[in-house]
Amino acid sequence: MAGRNRGRGGRRRKLPQVQRVGAYAVIIRAGAGEEPEILLSRLSEKVTPEERWTLPGGGIDHGEDPRDAVVREVYEEAGVPVEVGTEARVQSVHQAKAWRLGRRVNSHAIRIVYDGWVPHDAPEPQTMEVDGSTAEAAWLPLAAVTSGEIPTSPLVTDALDMHRPARMQRLAAYAFITRASDDAILLTRISPRGYHAGSWTLPGGGLDFGEHPREALVREVAEECGLTCATGKLLDVHDVNVVGTAPSGRHEEFHGVHLIFAATVPEDAEPRVVEQDGTTDAVRWVSRDELASLPLLDVVTAALDAEKKAAS
Incomplete structure (x- = not known):
């Protein structure tokens, strides 16, 4: 396996550098029983074969405002309108060896995380994007997410550690x-x-x-x-x-x-x-x-x- 990253003469080949900037939202509401719920997206099988939920959001298009990207991505993944706050928290994640799109890369992810909220009369979540990276979106009990009962990506736990109402x-x-x-x-x-x-x-x-x-x-x-x-x-x-x-x-x-x-x-x-x-x-x-x-x-x-x- 190690030989795959080596060139002629046995020298280690440098992995291609991939940098991605994404924008996401922490969206929390009081549920029907007044217990807090969080809106999350479940990653599709093309991303991971395991059940894994993450924050709604995704990559920022060239020239796109990050807050506009959140609004677009939340609608594509959950089918609901979202308002986005003006302040954000930034995460920087470097993985020297990451598997992306069928190849090994040197990955650097910049994640901009906003507070978001949807109207009380918003429809139930429904994924609008066909054959994308999101399989479904749903309101999930916040307690089950923070306890680890519901499997999530590190993005969720890191964002919730920093989140304040x-x-x-x-x-x-x-x-x-x-x-x-x-x-x-x-x-x-x-x-x-x-x-x-x-x-x-x-x-x-x-x-x-x-x-x-x-x-x-x-x-x-x-x-x-x-x-x-x-x-x-x-x-x-x-x-x-x-x-x-x-x-x-x-x-x-x-x-x-x-x-x-x-x-x-x-x-x-x-x-x-x-x-x-x-x-x-x-x-x-x-x-x-x-x-x-x-x-x-x-x-x-x-x-x-x-x-x-x-x-x-």
């Missing part, structure tokens, strides 16, 4: 509004477009850049409830830190800082959702007795606790 911090203002006649509380329900869809929360939302918190609160109550509110004192500053899938589909670590204000609306006010296709799909007055039967976000509990402290 995108960090998102959001400052928001919320209104604690009660009705004097029956002590009911004004609450809104989060639509399927928002995180914690189906849960009930206080009316309010994120601040625009440069916007005063009280002005943001008046705007949000008008958009979500169709009402004009008057803001009162600051009741509490509440925060939450969670890791999950954002409304965009991106794997994020989210830190929300919530300013909870007392606020009032006219006594006979009848709320209605004004903003269409937003993150609020229902709004109504909720009695105190009914609170225990509804899925409430922590910001509601924080407001109720602040109310008790103020009354004591």
Whole structure:
């Protein structure tokens, strides 16, 4: 076998140098059971006879932007649209003796790895490229991948060792509004477009850049409830830190800082959702007795606790 790499006179022949630059994406989402899943591609038998999964992506065409290459490759391998982050991690892998396309070569692979995410309503993965290097694509349990239960290429394990969820911090203002006649509380329900869809929360939302918190609160109550509110004192500053899938589909670590204000609306006010296709799909007055039967976000509990402290 060793003689294959030797020329006349027994001198060792230099292997041809092959350099390849590829772009890939780490795409993670919360699965149906809220357990994280990762989108991977299974290499075809023309690449390896063994079952082996890898990150979606591949070689960059001459003159092609690496992020464009990821978008193209993910669609070819999995049939889903993908958004790609602006930051990347780079891996350099040198194999002095590698088997590539039926011959032994001196291989150098440069791998540019981005964070990627797909919309919630993206179709199930389906390989679009015929007779290529990908046999199939699928969402797989992240725990089974990291434990080694699912066989993967070193690219996957190396990328996951470096992967961190995108960090998102959001400052928001919320209104604690009660009705004097029956002590009911004004609450809104989060639509399927928002995180914690189906849960009930206080009316309010994120601040625009440069916007005063009280002005943001008046705007949000008008958009979500169709009402004009008057803001009162600051009741509490509440925060939450969670890791999950954002409304965009991106794997994020989210830190929300919530300013909870007392606020009032006219006594006979009848709320209605004004903003269409937003993150609020229902709004109504909720009695105190009914609170225990509804899925409430922590910001509601924080407001109720602040109310008790103020009354004591």
